[in-house]
Amino acid sequence: MVKLKDKSTEQKILDAAKHVFVTKGMSGARMQDIADAAGINKALLHYYFRSKEKLFETIFSEALEKLFPKLASILESDKTIFEKIEMICVEYVNQIQQMPYLPVFIISEVNRQPEAFLKKMTGNRKPPLKAFVTTIEIAVKRKEIKPVQPLQLLMNIISLNIFPFMVKPLLQYVGGVSKKQFDALMEERKKLVPQIIIQSIKK
Amino acid sequence: MVKLKDKSTEQKILDAAKHVFVTKGMSGARMQDIADAAGINKALLHYYFRSKEKLFETIFSEALEKLFPKLASILESDKTIFEKIEMICVEYVNQIQQMPYLPVFIISEVNRQPEAFLKKMTGNRKPPLKAFVTTIEIAVKRKEIKPVQPLQLLMNIISLNIFPFMVKPLLQYVGGVSKKQFDALMEERKKLVPQIIIQSIKK
DNA sequence: GTCTATAACTCGATAGAC
DNA sequence: GTCTATCGAGTTATAGAC
Numbered sequence: 160m161v162k163l164k165d166k167s168t169e170q171k172i173l174d175a176a177k178h179v180f181v182t183k184g185m186s187g188a189r190m191q192d193i194a195d196a197a198g199i200n201k202a203l204l205h206y207y208f209r210s211k212e213k214l215f216e217t218i219f220s221e222a223l224e225k226l227f228p229k230l231a232s233i234l235e236s237d238k239t240i241f242e243k244i245e246m247i248c249v250e251y252v253n254q255i256q257q258m259p260y261l262p263v264f265i266i267s268e269v270n271r272q273p274e275a276f277l278k279k280m281t282g283n284r285k286p287p288l289k290a291f292v293t294t295i296e297i298a299v300k301r302k303e304i305k306p307v308q309p310l311q312l313l314m315n316i317i318s319l320n321i322f323p324f325m326v327k328p329l330l331q332y333v334g335g336v337s338k339k340q341f342d343a344l345m346e347e348r349k350k351l352v353p354q355i356i357i358q359s360i361k362k
Numbered sequence: 363m364v365k366l367k368d369k370s371t372e373q374k375i376l377d378a379a380k381h382v383f384v385t386k387g388m389s390g391a392r393m394q395d396i397a398d399a400a401g402i403n404k405a406l407l408h409y410y411f412r413s414k415e416k417l418f419e420t421i422f423s424e425a426l427e428k429l430f431p432k433l434a435s436i437l438e439s440d441k442t443i444f445e446k447i448e449m450i451c452v453e454y455v456n457q458i459q460q461m462p463y464l465p466v467f468i469i470s471e472v473n474r475q476p477e478a479f480l481k482k483m484t485g486n487r488k489p490p491l492k493a494f495v496t497t498i499e500i501a502v503k504r505k506e507i508k509p510v511q512p513l514q515l516l517m518n519i520i521s522l523n524i525f526p527f528m529v530k531p532l533l534q535y536v537g538g539v540s541k542k543q544f545d546a547l548m549e550e551r552k553k554l555v556p557q558i559i560i561q562s563i564k565k
Numbered sequence: 566g567t568c569t570a571t572a573a574c575t576c577g578a579t580a581g582a583c
Numbered sequence: 584g585t586c587t588a589t590c591g592a593g594t595t596a597t598a599g600a601c
Contacts, residue, residue, distance in 0.1 A: 168566080182474065184387055184390065184470060185390075186389045186390040189594070190594075190596085191594080199567080199568095200567075200569085201594090202569080202598095203566075204596095205595080206566070209596090211595065211596090263469055266470075266529065267387060267470040269531045270385050270528075270531055271386050271390055273531040277536065288537060308547075310533070310537065310539070310547060311547065311550065311551065311554060315522060317525065317529070318522050318524075319518060319521050321521075322517070322521035322524065322525040323517045323521060326469065326472075326520070328473055329472055332472075332477070332480050333484075334491060344514065348517075355518065358561055371585090392575090392576070392577090393576075393577060393578085402586095403585075403587080404576090404577080404578085405578085405579080405585075405586065406584075406585060408577080408579075413577080414576095414578090
């Protein structure tokens with residue numbers, strides 16, 4: 160049952176599948192594309208992962224497992240609310256830089272088939288939403304920050320951090336931004352976004 | 363050639379197709395889904411619009427024609443930079459409230475096949491990107507606002523206005539937000555977002 | 566484990582009756 | 584204009600040789 164040696168083929172498939180699924184979406188992705196990207200043939204995909212659906216679930220669970228734990232631990236730490244927000248922003252961008260296609264993928268699939276997709280999603284780890292809301296409510300009660308609606312604040316944080324990665328192709332093709340310029344912009348945002356957020360909540 | 367009476371079937375198809383394309387994406391959408399949603403059968407789709415591709419283009423052009431003109435005219439007006447930004451935010455949200463699925467659709471398709479899709483896109487009206495950048499550069503030169511990188515500011519504006527619409531299903535299913543609550547949040551953001559943006563650039 | 570060949574099925578598109 | 588029936592291309596999935 161345990162395979163230690165041959166990471167190679169299985170891992171090649173996983174890497175290829177991640178890229179293909181996440182750029183083309185579940186329905187746009189072709190098993191042939193994945194096989195080509197992995198340098199093998201279609202039959203092997205079914206040998207390792209019974210079906211397209213199973214392969215998809217494997218990729219997706221794996222990707223999501225990385226997304227939330229660090230955010231939760233930041234929220235649970237004993238930093239100030241301002242430090243927490245800064246750390247959350249940096250952590251968000253760091254995580255997404257490692258899997259820049261994921262946001263588009265999640266958003267598309269959630270819109271395509273909300274119930275089915277979110278069942279898979281919450282089958283694994285949940286986003287630390289409750290922890291965030293509580294953290295903000297406490298900070299408001301202690302008058303450390305302006306009275307803000309936690310959901311609005313959360314939307315602001317996530318919007319400012321994630322959306323730019325989703326419009327990368329637009330920036331490149333319409334805005335004439337090169338890959339290097341894009342990376343520089345994103346790096347700059349790690350400081351810029353926390354500033355904006357903190358300015359919007361500090362008294 | 364001119365059909366005045368029977369909006370009904372053709373319009374039913376357009377309405378149905380808009381919804382299906384834009385929630386499921388180009389490749390996820392099925393002609394059968396569209397036919398079902400329109401209450402007709404597949405053959406009629408091909409009778410009115412030769413192919414899936416043509417139907418798609420019709421929908422898409424129509425949707426995009428509405429998106430940019432107002433933004434351009436705001437930028438060209440003689441309002442102050444702060445008034446312009448506020449108007450842009452409000453206008454963005456107004457437009458998107460009328461076609462809330464469009465952002466997800468555009469983002470997905472742009473990521474799927476950037477060149478092909480953007481050719482169609484720019485075949486019609488272009489987003490007034492240049493006008494925006496110039497407007498900001500002038501405001502900076504006149505010292506009306508802090509020195510800011512126009513692209514960063516643009517990303518902030520668009521992120522804060524559009525992204526929340528894209529995560530509507532997440533808010534509903536994970537955050538337990540009802541449709542009414544969501545609408546209220548978005549309405550609130552028409553004031554909230556301009557405040558945040560303006561606070562981030564004023565001296 | 567990996568391949569080729571092909572079965573089984575989905576879906577866009579068309580033919581043809583009404 | 585609208586329908587039912589069906590074709591043909593493209594895809595997922597499997598059988599079977601190596």
